[in-house]
Amino acid sequence: MSVAGTGKEPSPQEPLLDVRGLVVDYAANGRRVRALDEASLSVPAGGTVGVVGESGSGKSTLGAAVGRLLPPSAERVGGTVRVAGAPVFELAPATLRRMRRERLGMVFQDPVASLDPTKRIGAQLRLVLGRRADKRVLASHLERVRLRDPREVARAYPHQLSGGMAQRVAIAMAMAAGPELLVADEPTAALDAQVREEVLDVVFSLAADAGTAIVWLSHDLAAVARRCARVAVMYGGRVVEDGPAGQVLTRPAHPYTAALARSAPARAGHGARLEPVPGRPPTLTGPSPGCAFAPRCAFAVERCDRERPEPVRVDGRDVLCHRVGELPFTEPEEVTA
Numbered sequence: 001m002s003v004a005g006t007g008k009e010p011s012p013q014e015p016l017l018d019v020r021g022l023v024v025d026y027a028a029n030g031r032r033v034r035a036l037d038e039a040s041l042s043v044p045a046g047g048t049v050g051v052v053g054e055s056g057s058g059k060s061t062l063g064a065a066v067g068r069l070l071p072p073s074a075e076r077v078g079g080t081v082r083v084a085g086a087p088v089f090e091l092a093p094a095t096l097r098r099m100r101r102e103r104l105g106m107v108f109q110d111p112v113a114s115l116d117p118t119k120r121i122g123a124q125l126r127l128v129l130g131r132r133a134d135k136r137v138l139a140s141h142l143e144r145v146r147l148r149d150p151r152e153v154a155r156a157y158p159h160q161l162s163g164g165m166a167q168r169v170a171i172a173m174a175m176a177a178g179p180e181l182l183v184a185d186e187p188t189a190a191l192d193a194q195v196r197e198e199v200l201d202v203v204f205s206l207a208a209d210a211g212t213a214i215v216w217l218s219h220d221l222a223a224v225a226r227r228c229a230r231v232a233v234m235y236g237g238r239v240v241e242d243g244p245a246g247q248v249l250t251r252p253a254h255p256y257t258a259a260l261a262r263s264a265p266a267r268a269g270h271g272a273r274l275e276p277v278p279g280r281p282p283t284l285t286g287p288s289p290g291c292a293f294a295p296r297c298a299f300a301v302e303r304c305d306r307e308r309p310e311p312v313r314v315d316g317r318d319v320l321c322h323r324v325g326e327l328p329f330t331e332p333e334e335v336t337a
C-alpha cells in the first residue's frame, strides 16, 4: 500500500505474505491480553525479513498467526493474513492443511518439542517427503543441513541428538517440501554461538537455493540485520519500523529501534535480558490509545499519549512515530561487530 505523502504506487506484484492490521487477544485467567494491536507486515517471494523486538512484543503470536497456529486461548479480533493471496483465517480445514504442507515451513526455538519422541528421524522425515522416499533420499535431505553421518541420524530418536543436531533435523523437515515461506521463531536462541552461526548459514543458504522467503523472529537486531534484507521492529504488538536492514540498524528512525540498536545482545552478555531503555514493555488489554512506546520514550510529547501513530514513509522505511524526521539519532556504535 502506498503510504501518505510518498506518492509511491503499490507494487503490482502481490506479496507472498501480507499481514494487515492484525489484532490478536489472549484470554487467560479472566484477563485479556492484546498481543497484536494492528500488526502489519508484507514479505515478497524469496525475501528475507527479520522481525525483532523485546520479549512480549508479539513476535511469536505474529509467526503463529501466519500458519493459523495460534493456541486455543488466542482470538483473532481483526485484520487479515494472506499467504500467496489466500486468506489464511478464512480457509476451510483441508485447504489450510494443504497450504501449510505445500507453502509453509516452520521452525521453533525448541526443536525437540517439534519432533515426535516415539519415531525415528527417518520415519518423521518420510511423513513430509512421502512414503516412497528411500534411504538415499532421506540421507540427502539430512546432508543438506550439513549433518554428518546422515544415515545414522535417520535411525536415531530425537532424544539421541544434541540441540544443534535436532535443530538441523527440524530445519531439514521444514525445508523438505520446498516451502515458499519459512517462519523461524528464535530457532537458534538455545544454541551456543558457533553452532548458532552454522545453523544460520544452513537455513539462509538452503532458502536462497530454493527461493524460499524467510521471516526470522528474534531478539537480536544486529544478528538479524546481518542476515536479512529487511528488518521489521515490533513494539506493543505493532511493527513500528520496517525497512532495509542496514539502514534500520545504522540509522534507526524510531526511538525504540534506536534504543534496541544501542543495546545489542553482544553487550548484554550471554543469557542476559535486554533492557534497551528504562521501564518495561506494556501488557496491553485493548488497543493502545496512543503510541505504546510513549511512556518509555525520551522524545514523547503530549500527542504521543493520545493519538495512535500511523505509518509514515521516511528514508525507505515505514515508521510509526509522530516525531519521525525530527529526531536526531546518532549512529549506534559497536552493533555491527
Ligand SMILES: Nc1ncnc2c1ncn2[C@@H]1O[C@H](COP(=O)(O)OP(=O)(O)OP(=O)(O)O)[C@@H](O)[C@H]1O
Binding pocket: 026, 027, 028, 033, 034, 035, 053, 054, 055, 056, 057, 058, 059, 060, 061, 062, 071, 073, 282, 283, 284
Ligand atoms: N498463551 C498465552 N496466554 C496469554 N498471554 C499470552 C500467551 N502467549 C503470549 N501471550 C502474551 O501476548 C503478548 C505477546 O507475546 P508473544 O509471545 O507473541 O511475544 P514475543 O515477542 O514472541 O515474546 P518472546 O520473545 O518472549 O517469545 C505478551 O504480553 C504475552 O504475555
